[in-house]
Amino acid sequence: xxxxxxxxxxxxxxxxxxxxxAKFYYEYSTTxxxxxxxxxxxxxxxxxxxxxxxxNLLFLEDFKGxxxxxxxxxxxxxxxDEKTVVVKVxxxxxxxxxxxxxxxxxxxxxxxxxWIPGDVxxxxxxxxxAYGVEFKDVFVKAEGVYMHNGQSFSIEKDACAFGYRxxxxxxxxxxxxxxxxVYIRLDKDPEFLLDYGHVRKAVEKLGAPSLKxxxxxxxxxxxxxxxxxxxxxxxxxxxxxxxVDASVLAAIRARYPDVPFYEMADNQMVKIPAxxxxxxxxxxGQSLGQAAVHQHQALVLINMGQASGxxxxxxxxxxxxxxxxxxxxxxxxxVNVVG
Ligand SMILES: Cc1cc2nc3c(=O)[nH]c(=O)nc-3n(C[C@H](O)[C@H](O)[C@H](O)COP(=O)(O)OP(=O)(O)OC[C@H]3O[C@@H](n4cnc5c(N)ncnc54)[C@H](O)[C@@H]3O)c2cc1C
Numbered sequence: 001x002x003x004x005x006x007x008x009x010x011x012x013x014x015x016x017x018x019x020x021x022a023k024f025y026y027e028y029s030t031t032x033x034x035x036x037x038x039x040x041x042x043x044x045x046x047x048x049x050x051x052x053x054x055x056n057l058l059f060l061e062d063f064k065g066x067x068x069x070x071x072x073x074x075x076x077x078x079x080x081d082e083k084t085v086v087v088k089v090x091x092x093x094x095x096x097x098x099x100x101x102x103x104x105x106x107x108x109x110x111x112x113x114x115w116i117p118g119d120v121x122x123x124x125x126x127x128x129x130a131y132g133v134e135f136k137d138v139f140v141k142a143e144g145v146y147m148h149n150g151q152s153f154s155i156e157k158d159a160c161a162f163g164y165r166x167x168x169x170x171x172x173x174x175x176x177x178x179x180x181x182v183y184i185r186l187d188k189d190p191e192f193l194l195d196y197g198h199v200r201k202a203v204e205k206l207g208a209p210s211l212k213x214x215x216x217x218x219x220x221x222x223x224x225x226x227x228x229x230x231x232x233x234x235x236x237x238x239x240x241x242x243x244v245d246a247s248v249l250a251a252i253r254a255r256y257p258d259v260p261f262y263e264m265a266d267n268q269m270v271k272i273p274a275x276x277x278x279x280x281x282x283x284x285g286q287s288l289g290q291a292a293v294h295q296h297q298a299l300v301l302i303n304m305g306q307a308s309g310x311x312x313x314x315x316x317x318x319x320x321x322x323x324x325x326x327x328x329x330x331x332x333x334x335v336n337v338v339g
Contacts, residue, residue: 031152084185084187121182164241235334244269283298
């Protein structure tokens with residue numbers, strides 16, 4: 001089924017809670033519906049935006065083109081061996097509903113990625129990650145169609161150029177393909193990854209490690225740490241943690257011996273938490289009009305209620321310039337700016 005709307009409000013379709021509209025908004029529930037839409041003459045002279053849960057987007061203004069939203073559902077085990085199952089998932093499935101399904105069915109691999117907003121189709125786009133796990137760790141392949149001619153494609157893990165919050169879908173294939181289904185491999189006999197942040201402690205509070213307890217521990221940690229988009233619109237981490245040369249770290253360490261960092265496994269680079277840099281630069285809790293840096297989590301920019309997308313962007317730009325000036329580090333955005 002295709003649902004078609006014109007001058008459609010997007011406020012409830014993204015997590016910054018901005019008062020923006022789409023000129024056209026189409027929702028499709030099968031690949032055939034999607035192919036029908038791709039044949040619509042509207043697409044020859046209108047821009048197109050793929051929208052999942054809108055939890056990684058910042059709209060600067062109304063979207064004057066066509067917003068396409070997948071409602072392709074379904075979670076199905078399509079292969080199994082002694083130790084693992086391969087699961088086919090529709091792009092329109094809510095990410096956390098998939099995590100809940102995996103935990104309920106006793107399949108491990110997704111539990112550390114609990115409570116990340118958004119839809120399954122967007123998970124490979126920025127290779128979502130949390131608490132020591134990235135989507136690439138379970139990813140087998142994605143299927144979808146090319147936007148310009150509707151031809152189908154299938155792409156396996158090795159071809160996806162997965163990196164830290166990065167993939168081929170954010171680069172070479174950006175605005176070229178629509179992911180319709182994702183295949184993931186989960187463990188029947190999961191090993192728990194508890195040595196990240198306070199995960200082990202939070203699990204111990206709940207009892208023995210189990211899929212259910214790990215998921216609950218992650219939900220508890222996240223709900224304490226991150227602002228609820230229903231209260232203050234936000235898109236989670238606004239910036240990526242910068243990966244810099246060891247000499248940049250040394251310069252910062254001379255001034256701040258306590259700077260936290262993580263050594264990258266394969267080279268001389270280190271990752272510094274962007275939230276630490278932003279906090280040290282004095283931005284935590286600061287606001288600009290109705291846009292603000294969250295008072296408990298400096299990596300998250302929030303809409304205090306009536307912010308415009310541009311206000312949030314201006315705040316982000318000021319932070320970027322200040323971090324460059326104070327630490328000689330260029331911050332890169334995790335959030336996709338639209339407009
Ligand atoms: C409170 C909060 C916490 C968060 N925590 C985390 C976290 O811990 N880790 C993390 O990695 N992220 C986190 N995020 C960011 C966000 O949840 C993820 O990036 C998520 O995968 C976005 O999914 P979405 O469906 O909302 O994508 P959208 O925001 O709708 O879209 C994101 C990008 O994917 C593209 N896209 C969407 N669907 C498709 C498709 N079917 N085919 C091709 N391209 C598509 C869009 O065009 C856009 O470029 C958080 C966000 C919030 C609000």
